[in-house]
Amino acid sequence: MIRWKCDTCNKVWIYPIKKCFYCKDKITRIESKPKKVIGITKVVVPSPLHPIVPYNVMLLEDEFGNRLPRKTMKKFNVGDDFEEPVAQTADAVSIVKVKYDVYDAVKNAFELINYAPGPDDKILLKPNIESAAYPYQSVTTNPKVLDAVIRFLILHKVDNKNITVAEQSIFGIDTTKAAAKSGILKVCKKHEVSFVDLSKSEFQEVSSGDYKFNLSKEILSNDQIINLPVIKTHPTYGISAALMNMARIVDVDTQKQMSGFDFEKKIAYLNKQIKYLTLSDGTIGMNYNGPFVTGEPAFLNILFASQDPVAIDTVFSEMAMFDLPDHIKIANDIGLGESDIKNIEIVGYELDAVKVELKVPTTVSPNRNLEIIDGNSWSGEYFALYSLMGKFNNIAVKKATVLVGDNINAENLPKERLIAYGDSAISKLEESGITPMASIKGSPPEPVESYVLLKKLLTNEGEASINILDQAKSKIVSKLNKIGG
Amino acid sequence: MTNFGLENRSTQDMAQDAVFQALNDADIDLSKIDACVSSCMDLCNNGERQRHSASMLSSLLKKQIPIIRIPAGCAGSGHALWHALNLEYNNILVLGFEKLVANTTSQVTDEIIMGGERIYEQSEGLTFPAQNALVAQDYMSKYSATMNDLALISSKNHENGEHNEKARFYKKKITIEQIEQSPIIASPLRLFDCCTNANGAAACIISKDKSDIKIAGSGLFTDFLSPVEREDMSTWTSTIEAAKQAYRKANLTAQDIDFVEIHDAFTPIELISYEDLGFCKKGEGKNLIRDGTTKLDGSLPVNPCGGLKAKGHPLSATGLAQIYEIINQMRREVNDRQLSKTKTALAQNIGGAGSTVSVHILRRTGG
Numbered sequence: 001m002i003r004w005k006c007d008t009c010n011k012v013w014i015y016p017i018k019k020c021f022y023c024k025d026k027i028t029r030i031e032s033k034p035k036k037v038i039g040i041t042k043v044v045v046p047s048p049l050h051p052i053v054p055y056n057v058m059l060l061e062d063e064f065g066n067r068l069p070r071k072t073m074k075k076f077n078v079g080d081d082f083e084e085p086v087a088q089t090a091d092a093v094s095i096v097k098v099k100y101d102v103y104d105a106v107k108n109a110f111e112l113i114n115y116a117p118g119p120d121d122k123i124l125l126k127p128n129i130e131s132a133a134y135p136y137q138s139v140t141t142n143p144k145v146l147d148a149v150i151r152f153l154i155l156h157k158v159d160n161k162n163i164t165v166a167e168q169s170i171f172g173i174d175t176t177k178a179a180a181k182s183g184i185l186k187v188c189k190k191h192e193v194s195f196v197d198l199s200k201s202e203f204q205e206v207s208s209g210d211y212k213f214n215l216s217k218e219i220l221s222n223d224q225i226i227n228l229p230v231i232k233t234h235p236t237y238g239i240s241a242a243l244m245n246m247a248r249i250v251d252v253d254t255q256k257q258m259s260g261f262d263f264e265k266k267i268a269y270l271n272k273q274i275k276y277l278t279l280s281d282g283t284i285g286m287n288y289n290g291p292f293v294t295g296e297p298a299f300l301n302i303l304f305a306s307q308d309p310v311a312i313d314t315v316f317s318e319m320a321m322f323d324l325p326d327h328i329k330i331a332n333d334i335g336l337g338e339s340d341i342k343n344i345e346i347v348g349y350e351l352d353a354v355k356v357e358l359k360v361p362t363t364v365s366p367n368r369n370l371e372i373i374d375g376n377s378w379s380g381e382y383f384a385l386y387s388l389m390g391k392f393n394n395i396a397v398k399k400a401t402v403l404v405g406d407n408i409n410a411e412n413l414p415k416e417r418l419i420a421y422g423d424s425a426i427s428k429l430e431e432s433g434i435t436p437m438a439s440i441k442g443s444p445p446e447p448v449e450s451y452v453l454l455k456k457l458l459t460n461e462g463e464a465s466i467n468i469l470d471q472a473k474s475k476i477v478s479k480l481n482k483i484g485g
Numbered sequence: 486m487t488n489f490g491l492e493n494r495s496t497q498d499m500a501q502d503a504v505f506q507a508l509n510d511a512d513i514d515l516s517k518i519d520a521c522v523s524s525c526m527d528l529c530n531n532g533e534r535q536r537h538s539a540s541m542l543s544s545l546l547k548k549q550i551p552i553i554r555i556p557a558g559c560a561g562s563g564h565a566l567w568h569a570l571n572l573e574y575n576n577i578l579v580l581g582f583e584k585l586v587a588n589t590t591s592q593v594t595d596e597i598i599m600g601g602e603r604i605y606e607q608s609e610g611l612t613f614p615a616q617n618a619l620v621a622q623d624y625m626s627k628y629s630a631t632m633n634d635l636a637l638i639s640s641k642n643h644e645n646g647e648h649n650e651k652a653r654f655y656k657k658k659i660t661i662e663q664i665e666q667s668p669i670i671a672s673p674l675r676l677f678d679c680c681t682n683a684n685g686a687a688a689c690i691i692s693k694d695k696s697d698i699k700i701a702g703s704g705l706f707t708d709f710l711s712p713v714e715r716e717d718m719s720t721w722t723s724t725i726e727a728a729k730q731a732y733r734k735a736n737l738t739a740q741d742i743d744f745v746e747i748h749d750a751f752t753p754i755e756l757i758s759y760e761d762l763g764f765c766k767k768g769e770g771k772n773l774i775r776d777g778t779t780k781l782d783g784s785l786p787v788n789p790c791g792g793l794k795a796k797g798h799p800l801s802a803t804g805l806a807q808i809y810e811i812i813n814q815m816r817r818e819v820n821d822r823q824l825s826k827t828k829t830a831l832a833q834n835i836g837g838a839g840s841t842v843s844v845h846i847l848r849r850t851g852g
């Protein structure tokens with residue numbers, strides 16, 4: 001429980017206040033723990049943010065007489081002492097609600113699972129900076145969460161020189177620029193911790209299961225890794241959280257090779273190669289058609305923490321009231337962690353107390369006339385296509401289907417106006433003996449060329465096609481675009 | 486005022502109905518109205534998606550005058566009236582309207598919960614029934630009030646509302662057994678401890694010209710958003726202070742009040758308001774209901790219209806609906822619920838859980 005108090009006039013605020021409005025004097029941030037139950041009511045009417053009923057709302061009081069409502073599924077009586085139990089098992093998941101103080105929530109999340117860094121630890125923080133987006137869009141890790149984690153480490157005497165923030169954005173995106181737009185670079189500079197673009201690091205081959213991965217040496221050279229994914233929805237994989245946030249710690253060739261058939265297995269085996277703690281960022285989180293900016297901010301105000309990446313993703317999936325995605329089940333099957341919710345110790349808020357029905361993602365296509373079929377494409381092609389589709393929002397396009405990636409059942413593909421985007425999709429269709437309306441080559445295809453070609457295909461009726469002149473025109477436009485800057 | 490209920494009428498339809506009634510009652514032409522103070526919430530789930538309601542009223546009334554919108558949750562039109570009284574115009578139309586019930590219970594609950602503190606209350610599922618349940622627990626633990634006292638309040642208001650043709654529970658008898666056996670909504674509050682949601686509109690005209698009824702005193706007070714921030718959860722400073730202001734301006738005391746319209750969104754609110762409005766000492770509110778003081782035939786009738794409990798509560802329209810009842814009582818235009826002593830009355834309109842309160846004291850100027 002946090003309150004903000006003026007040192008002079010003793011006024012107390014429930015909101016973070018920088019300076020007293022009256023005395024213009026210093027404000028002290030006061031931490032306390034709720035101690036006693038002074039009221040409790042059972043609520044039976046559901047609402048969208050609280051769909052599981054009945055639930056109880058306790059009124060808790062701390063040693064200073066401050067009061068705090070707290071939702072619980074457990075039974076308490078007025079007069080009971082209240083103490084938050086910490087985890088008894090190593091792989092427990094903590095669930096913490098974020099009030100007005102992100103640091104307090106991060107600290108609670110870690111303390112509930114008994115996590116504390118050692119002062120000599122070399123720690124790598126792996127946020128999500130997959131693309132360049134503003135913090136409010138919840139595509140990237142909330143810089144306030146990163147700031148709170150770094151503060152937590154420093155307060156535990158970790159030397160800031162031993163803290164590294166590392167990420168590799170999706171192919172084609174400048175990681176450092178993306179880190180700047182997301183606010184993460186500013187946090188790194190504030191705390192004087194280094195920021196590493198993993199795409200520029202050296203890579204080392206590792207084996208896991210039947211697979212080989214070129215893993216960034218930066219990842220392998222730290223005592224500890226703290227994974228900071230954003231909890232998001234994903235139309236292909238259901239959710240994108242802890243396990244998926246590790247997809248780009250490998251080089252681009254490995255990312256391409258991981259795509260397609262059995263991607264879910266490969267991501268599980270990749271994760272098996274590294275041990276990490278996860279703090280899942282749901283300060284905003286994402287709903288519906290994530291994981292990019294077409295996803296809606298979910299405003300969840302929640303954090304999860306765990307040493308078990310499978311368990312933490314399972315808890316998110318359950319919280320969202322989704323079916324458990326395949327990649328999590330596979331991760332459980334190969335012994336990476338626990339996906340049976342009954343076997344996961346949860347501390348902090350009960351799972352039923354935080355469940356909220358997120359909207360199942362259906363597509364990443366921002367245009368209702370454009371169906372995208374994703375055959376587990378690698379992120380470079382997927383994001384390139386996604387960015388391209390956005391350019392057709394203001395153009396009346398004729399219905400078409402765009403295939404990206406190669407893990408699809410060719411029998412289920414539409415017969416008409418099918419476009420193959422990227423080399424994987426082209427190969428798959430060739431292999432299946434299907435001739436698409438058009439193919440756009442590259443891995444990923446060059447964006448301006450793709451736009452010129454797609455524009456022709458999508459703004460014409462019937463089975464449009466691409467000829468040599470179209471190809472030439474697209475290349476000219478692309479070159480002119482580069483000259484223009 | 487319109488009937489309060491579940492009719493699927495548009496906001497414009499309800500508002501014009503209330504405006505016509507007010508104009509007829511005041512025997513004044515719309516052309517003579519110099520300003521309008523209105524109140525409604527910017528609801529997200531009623532299908533209308535209408536913001537800029539002040540300009541919407543301009544289109545509806547074909548008036549290009551200052552139109553001010555005062556959103557204050559359930560205290561909306563009480564606040565609108567207070568604001569209107571502080572403006573320097575001759576004739577002011579004051580209007581409150583709400584289309585609240587147009588979606589599932591879950592969605593309507595969500596609309597209303599947005600009046601609570603977003604991080605400490607909304608995210609913890611502290612609906613308004615739950616908030617008031619905690620207030621009730623606090624009060625009952627200190628002052629030995631019982632659930633039976635709350636049931637008596639509900640029963641009284643339903644007895645009155647049964648005879649109010651504008652009320653949602655008009656001609657619907659509700660017995661004390663039904664009240665005490667109704668399902669729990671937020672323990673210990675039951676269904677009939679909670680007011681009913683409704684759609685509706687109410688309007689009045691205030692004028693610098695003389696009339697048979699005047700607003701002798703008004704008060705407005707805003708407290709911290711959440712009761713958990715306040716010293717005493719079951720004493721609402723906002724009511725006490727707004728009432729003090731109103732009594733002072735009217736040069737009256739609680740003893741001068743003949744009857745009262747109290748904001749009984751939940752039965753415990755009526756109980757604590759008996760005390761906060763000065764009608765008895767702290768902790769003695771239960772005596773007023775137990776000995777029948779606040780019944781229609783008691784010495785201080787409370788909620789002769791049925792209150793929010795039996796009439797229904799279309800948020801922003803409620804405050805002016807209280808004024809409507811007071812005026813009709815003073816003009817002796819109420820049929821089955823007519824009170825004998827009607828010279829001076831008080832209306833209390835609350836937003837949130839005591840977050841903001843207006844109190845108006847009305848006096849009949851004639852005999």
